[in-house]
Amino acid sequence: MTHTRPAVPTAVFTPPTAVGTAHALVFAPVTPHWDEGAFFAPVIRALNRAGLRVTVVDTLALCDGTTDSLARVTARWRALLPAFGPVDLLCGNALGGAVAQALLPYVDPATAVLLVSGPARTDAVLEQRLARIADLAAAGRTAEALALLHRRVLPADAPSPGPTATRTPTRTDPEAARRLAGGLRLLCGIDVSAAVRAHPGPLLQIVGGRSQLVTLRHTAAAPHHRVHVIAGAGMRPHAEQPAAVSALVETLLRQKGLR
Numbered sequence: 001m002t003h004t005r006p007a008v009p010t011a012v013f014t015p016p017t018a019v020g021t022a023h024a025l026v027f028a029p030v031t032p033h034w035d036e037g038a039f040f041a042p043v044i045r046a047l048n049r050a051g052l053r054v055t056v057v058d059t060l061a062l063c064d065g066t067t068d069s070l071a072r073v074t075a076r077w078r079a080l081l082p083a084f085g086p087v088d089l090l091c092g093n094a095l096g097g098a099v100a101q102a103l104l105p106y107v108d109p110a111t112a113v114l115l116v117s118g119p120a121r122t123d124a125v126l127e128q129r130l131a132r133i134a135d136l137a138a139a140g141r142t143a144e145a146l147a148l149l150h151r152r153v154l155p156a157d158a159p160s161p162g163p164t165a166t167r168t169p170t171r172t173d174p175e176a177a178r179r180l181a182g183g184l185r186l187l188c189g190i191d192v193s194a195a196v197r198a199h200p201g202p203l204l205q206i207v208g209g210r211s212q213l214v215t216l217r218h219t220a221a222a223p224h225h226r227v228h229v230i231a232g233a234g235m236r237p238h239a240e241q242p243a244a245v246s247a248l249v250e251t252l253l254r255q256k257g258l259r
Contacts, residue, residue, distance in 0.1 A: 012057050022258045024089040024114075026056040027077075027096030030183035032146055032176035034058045040093055042242035043116065046249045047089070050259050055084060059096045060183050070186050074102040087111060088258060092118045094214065094235070095183055097205075101220075102192045104199045112256040113203040114249060117211065117235050120220035121191040126213060130184040137180035142173045145180050155210035155234035193220035200224075204252045206245060208233030226252075 024047050026040055037044060037056035047054050062076040077099060081087075089112045092100030097118010104113070119126070129152060136145035196203070203225035207216055213235045221227050228248055230237035238245040253259035 012055060012061075022050075022052045022088045023084075023086060024052045024054045024091055025084055025087045026054060027059045027092040027099050028056060029094030029096050029117075030060065030179060031058075032142075032173070032179055034061075040091075040116075040238065042238045042245065043091070043114070043249060046246040047253075050250065050253050052089065052253075052258065059092075059099055060179055063182055063186070068182060068186060070098060070102060070190050070192075073186060074099055078103060078106050081106065088256070089114060089253075091115070093238075094118060095187060097214075098187060098190055098192065101196050104192075104195045109200045111199075111201050112252060112258070113199065113201065114252060115203070115205040116238050116245070117207055117214040118205065119187060119190065119214045119218040120193045120196050121218055122187055122189065123217065126218060127188045129213060130187055134181045134184040137177045137184075140177060142177045142180070146176065149180070152212045153235035154212070155208060155232060155240070156212050157210070158234065196220040196225075197222045202226075202252060202255045204228065204248060206230060206237055206248060208235060208237045208240070211235045 026037070026044070028037070029039055031039060040056065044054050044056070059073070063073055081103070087107060090100050090103065090107060091114040092098065093116045097115040098120070100113065100115065101118060101120050133145050133149050133152070136148065197220055199222065203221065205219050205221060205225070205227045207214055207219060207227070207229055209229045209231045211234050216227065216229055219227050230241050230244055233240045250259055
């Protein structure tokens with residue numbers, strides 16, 4: 001009997017990398033458009049320097065936008081895991097981090113895990129902030145939704161970005177509206193803490209100390225895992241303080257024997 005691997009979605013990006021056998025699989029956050037891994041560029045460079053092959057996937061590629069939940073989306077990605085081959089390092093950012101943690105019962109127990117602002121659970125404050133952005137997008141007010149998202153990913157009390165600081169889609173951008181509305185709602189009411197604490201492999205979770213969204217209280221870890229708070233950083237510590245995050249990543253890779 002011939003067995004075939006399931007087809008991988010088209011929203012997969014493999015950046016140029018050094019030749020190596022170790023493989024990192026990265027799950028993306030909610031973005032208004034698929035950016036082919038730009039969201040994780042500083043970390044990808046650190047992984048490439050260590051010789052890892054990196055595969056980045058658009059987590060929202062398997063969402064239908066109507067009846068989705070984190071459990072359903074995770075089940076779809078679980079079915080596709082064999083298509084990516086062996087994974088030495090499982091990574092996720094924001095929503096991608098939540099999916100990566102939900103997948104932990106289905107990966108090799110020795111798999112190392114790298115999470116950046118990836119919640120294991122949410123609470124009323126986080127859900128209210130995400131729902132406000134999702135509601136604006138669902139109402140067709142995409143520019144307002146994205147502007148609010150950009151403000152929320154900054155460190156608390158940071159100056160708001162100017163009008164040219166980000167690429168803002170038009171009010172009638174249906175793809176951005178669908179992705180924001182459907183993607184952010186996937187994080188409401190989640191709790192995958194038990195799966196995280198049961199993972200026997202090394203795990204590093206990085207969050208910003210001034211994050212307005214995912215914070216230390218949204219993380220979960222076993223005693224042998226590490227949760228690191230980047231002082232002064234917001235939701236994107238890897239972009240705000242790339243040297244500090246790269247050093248943490250290198251330590252995790254050495255712990256796993258990948259460096």
